[in-house]
Amino acid sequence: MNMKVNIAGVEFQNPVMTASGTFGSGAEYSEFVNLNKLGAVVTKGVSSEPWEGNPTPRVAETYGGMLNAIGLQNPGVNVFIERDIPFLKKYDTKIIVNVCGKTIGQYCEVAERLADQPVDLLEINISCPNVKEGGIAFGQDPKMVEEITKEIKRHAKQPVIMKLSPNVGNIVTTAKAAEEGGADALSLINTLTGMKIDVHNRRFALANKTGGLSGPAIMPVAVNMVYQAASAVKIPIIGMGGIMNAEDAIEFLLAGATAVAIGTANFTNPHVTEEIVEGIAEYMAEQQIKDISELVGAVRG
Amino acid sequence: MVKWIMAKEFKDTAVIIRQEEIADGVYSMWLKSSEIARSAVPGQFIAIYSRDGSRLLPRPISICEIDREDGALHVVYQVVGRGTEEFSGYHTGASLEILGPLGNGFPLKGKKAFLIGGGVGIPPLLELAKQLQCEKQIILGFRDVTFLTEEFKKYGKVYISTEDGSAGIKGNVIDCIRENGLHADIIYACGPAPMLRALKEYAAGKDIECWISMEEKMACGIGACLACVCKSKEKDAHTNVNNKRVCKEGPVFLAQEVEF
Numbered sequence: 235m236n237m238k239v240n241i242a243g244v245e246f247q248n249p250v251m252t253a254s255g256t257f258g259s260g261a262e263y264s265e266f267v268n269l270n271k272l273g274a275v276v277t278k279g280v281s282s283e284p285w286e287g288n289p290t291p292r293v294a295e296t297y298g299g300m301l302n303a304i305g306l307q308n309p310g311v312n313v314f315i316e317r318d319i320p321f322l323k324k325y326d327t328k329i330i331v332n333v334c335g336k337t338i339g340q341y342c343e344v345a346e347r348l349a350d351q352p353v354d355l356l357e358i359n360i361s362c363p364n365v366k367e368g369g370i371a372f373g374q375d376p377k378m379v380e381e382i383t384k385e386i387k388r389h390a391k392q393p394v395i396m397k398l399s400p401n402v403g404n405i406v407t408t409a410k411a412a413e414e415g416g417a418d419a420l421s422l423i424n425t426l427t428g429m430k431i432d433v434h435n436r437r438f439a440l441a442n443k444t445g446g447l448s449g450p451a452i453m454p455v456a457v458n459m460v461y462q463a464a465s466a467v468k469i470p471i472i473g474m475g476g477i478m479n480a481e482d483a484i485e486f487l488l489a490g491a492t493a494v495a496i497g498t499a500n501f502t503n504p505h506v507t508e509e510i511v512e513g514i515a516e517y518m519a520e521q522q523i524k525d526i527s528e529l530v531g532a533v534r535g
Numbered sequence: 536m537v538k539w540i541m542a543k544e545f546k547d548t549a550v551i552i553r554q555e556e557i558a559d560g561v562y563s564m565w566l567k568s569s570e571i572a573r574s575a576v577p578g579q580f581i582a583i584y585s586r587d588g589s590r591l592l593p594r595p596i597s598i599c600e601i602d603r604e605d606g607a608l609h610v611v612y613q614v615v616g617r618g619t620e621e622f623s624g625y626h627t628g629a630s631l632e633i634l635g636p637l638g639n640g641f642p643l644k645g646k647k648a649f650l651i652g653g654g655v656g657i658p659p660l661l662e663l664a665k666q667l668q669c670e671k672q673i674i675l676g677f678r679d680v681t682f683l684t685e686e687f688k689k690y691g692k693v694y695i696s697t698e699d700g701s702a703g704i705k706g707n708v709i710d711c712i713r714e715n716g717l718h719a720d721i722i723y724a725c726g727p728a729p730m731l732r733a734l735k736e737y738a739a740g741k742d743i744e745c746w747i748s749m750e751e752k753m754a755c756g757i758g759a760c761l762a763c764v765c766k767s768k769e770k771d772a773h774t775n776v777n778n779k780r781v782c783k784e785g786p787v788f789l790a791q792e793v794e795f
């Protein structure tokens with residue numbers, strides 16, 4: 235049975251990755267998960283300078299989901315290079331670094347700082363709904379998506395994954411814009427903008443008022459968007475959005491994703507990523523599937 | 536600077552030994568979890584997962600007592616939403632997925648101490664009271680109905696305040712300290728933010744060491760998601776900004792090190 239997948243010339247031992255922002259740089263979850271078993275660890279967003287993030291409360295639970303407005307708090311690329319990359323290098327897994335910035339120049343600065351680092355791919359976050367500058371502002375305008383992709387491709391040494399926002403009129407347009415700009419792969423979806431109001435004290439549940447909705451509540455939206463994008467572009471897609479178990483992950487593969495990322499489910503079960511790898515292998519054995527590529531986009535019309 | 540030895544965290548299937556309502560909406564639950572009980576220290580917490588798939592996030596609940604011999608944990612919590620309401624409905628023999636022990640815990644020092652709790656901030660002070668070897672003055676503040684007061688009396692002199700005056704002094708914990716003319720060289724406290732703010736100011740005025748246990752909305756419980764941060768006076772070594780993770784560097788902080 236072959237579970238290996240290839241994205242932009244990088245081979246992953248299986249298609250299961252962590253979703254950026256839910257897994258730190260892997261250190262905390264390494265107490266619960268054997269990182270050697272994962273296809274890749276996708277790190278929390280890294281910016282050129284340290285970012286403090288948003289005021290608290292930063293999270294709120296919703297029915298079948300959660301809202302977060304962390305605001306991309308991170309220690310900055312220097313600490314990341316000194317501390318987090320050496321930690322991840324101890325494991326036999328691929329490293330995908332999520333990159334964030336307030337300006338195109340800041341994204342490029344991080345890409346350049348990472349150029350000579352043992353990092354396998356970069357995932358460019360142009361879809362965070364919780365920061366005022368950068369983030370989603372770049373991800374909602376197809377022209378901007380193409381431009382920023384081109385510019386980052388000029389500075390990046392590693393293959394570039396563009397992480398797309400579902401908060402757009404047509405996901406196909408942004409997916410094509412990223413492909414046109416030279417993206418090597420796409421990640422989708424980031425969180426959906428949402429709001430929760432506490433009726434007892436009549437306040438917003440989040441200090442930021444709005445946050446990004448994740449968890450199983452958004453999965454059908456994500457599956458549809460992955461299907462739409464996969465039908466429209468040639469580059470591989472990493473599918474994510476509410477995956478809780480192996481069956482959910484397989485839905486994304488069938489919809490056209492080459493790999494999947496697990497986010498919110500880590501909070502519900504810290505062992506979940508490893509369990510999903512095992513669950514996909516069991517499904518393949520049951521269904522007599524020899525190569526995982528047989529599943530990609532294999533939904534019957 | 537106090538150094539803590541970080542105990543390993545476990546996800547465990549804990550079995551409810553017994554559960555009862557000890558005050559209106561306040562529940563006392565004993566859980567069998569040998570691994571977590573073995574390494575837990577006063578001031579740490581566990582996170583309890585819901586069995587309902589619509590509730591994704593575990594609920595952080597402070598550890599009230601640790602029985603290492605029987606491998607059991609005591610938690611006392613208030614029903615504040617659907618998650619805690621679900622937990623309150625489980626009986627002896629039911630199992631719950633839990634994560635712990637989480638956070639740092641209180642440093643045990645031998646100074647004449649105030650242990651000050653407000654409302655559902657009171658429970659974690661019970662195990663602390665048990666383990667501290669010093670003169671202990673235990674000050675418990677309630678809105679109206681009191682709980683756990685008899686348990687605390689075994690470990691020190693207990694002073695009570697209630698907002699409505701139905702038990703002890705009418706007022707808050709600071710009023711209770713003043714009216715009883717109490718003094719201490721160290722404060723350990725857990726309770727609502729306004730109480731902790733008042734104690735921070737009180738301790739600064741008296742120039743005494745003050746350890747407070749903070750609370751914040753959490754997601755992962757293990758320091759990965761950066762949801763539950765609090766503002767810190769100095770740049771934090773891990774986050775590299777003026778934020779500390781309540782679930783990891785905390786929940787117990789020196790009052791002067793955090794801003795809230």
